[in-house]
Amino acid sequence: MAAIDLSAGAVLRRVEWTVLRPLDGALQGDFATLFRGEGIDFREMREYVPGDDLRRIDWNTTARMDTPYVRDYSEDRDLTAWLLLDRSASMRFGPTGRGKDAIVVDLVACFAQLLGRGGNKLGAVLFDDGPVATIPPRSGRTQVLRLIHELGRREPRSQATTELAGLLRAAVATIRQRSLVVVISDFISPPGWEKPLRQLAQRHDVMAIQIVDPLEHSLPDVGVIVLQDNETGDQVVVDTGDAGFRSRMAALAEEQNDALTATIRRTGLTLQTIRTDEDLLGAFLRMAHQRKMSRR
Known part of the structure; x- marks a missing residue:
């Protein structure tokens, strides 16, 4: 394996303290326990209770008994987790x-440290805009450093539009194997x-995290500027002093975000959004709370 970039260690130290x-x-x-392993060995069939994962409903038994039934599985101590990472130009x-x-x-540094505790395996x-790179799941600090190093060295090779479906x-x-x-x-x-995300959600425990920058939703009044699409390279001159233009931009961004949220919801997931100006500690506390509530 290639030598580990020392900056990966610096990233780990920073997120450790902050x-x-x-x-x-x-x-x-308690955060790590929210990602406890979930085995694939069938244990029992029981009646549905509010808060159960709807993906565990056994429809054949439900139809036969005329009441919802869910399948319970034995829980493994170890967890296998995968990070699916978008490194396209818009990022x-x-x-x-x-x-x-x-x-x-x-985020990768934080997840890798949190999920890597207790011998859990983590891959990515x-x-x-090139071939998809796969890092097989392994445990240990070397794997954490490798993930950060690999993420830092990969840059988009062109301005091609993101094809999230390919990832x-x-x-x-x-x-x-059933994984987080x-x-x-x-x-x-x-x-x-949407279809491959739904397929993942049917087989695995999936979290969808959207990274956004405030300027993508609300332009400040800074006069005439040139905007460039990082993925297409297209440029356009706009007057941010035009209140009507800023209002239309904000409305369009809200419409797109509402559509994205609805699409994610159709897959059975809840979209988590993290802003570039947000404190990551607060973001993780929010995700931990929402995940804890979803398990009830």
């Missing part, structure tokens, strides 16, 4: 050193990704 230690203190280590948007791509690096599928289809074909799957993207992509 996110992980305060998170452990706030949750008393470079945002302020220097705090763009969407930088947030992904910190990375997509830019998700690769995951469907690669991930066979965390999709991290800005979800700026042509249609076609």
Whole structure:
């Protein structure tokens, strides 16, 4: 394996002090238990109770008994987790050193440390605009450093539009054992990704995390500027002093976000959104709370 970039260690040290230690203190280590392993060995059939995972409903038994039944499985102690990471050109948007791509690096470092505890295995599928890169799941600090290093060195080779469907289809074909799957993207992509995301959600425990920058939703009044689409290279001159233009931009962004939220909901998932100007500790506390509520 190639030598580990020392900057990966620096990333780990930074998130350890700014996110992980305060998170452990706030949750008393409870965050990792929210991602406990889920085995595939059938244990029993029982009646549905509010809060059960709807994906576990056994429809044949439900139809026969005329009341909802769910299948329970024995729980494994170890967890296998996969990070599906969008590294396309649009992910470079945002302020220097705090763009969407930088947030992904910190998120990966946090997830890798949290999920890697106790010998759990962690792998990744990375997509830019070239061949999908797969890092098989392994445990240990070396694997954490490898993930951060690999993420940092991969950059888009062109301005091609994100094909999120390709990343998700690769995951469907690669991930066979039931796993925790965390999709991290800005979800700026042509249609076609809903079906493979639904397939993943049917087989695995999936989290969908959207990374956004505030400027994508609300332009400040800074006069005439040139905007460039990172994925197509197209440029347009706009007058941000025009209140009507800013209002139309904000309305369009809200419409697109509502459509994305509805699409994610149709797959049976809840969209988690993290802003580039957001404190990651607060984001993880929010995700932990929502995940805890979803398990009830």
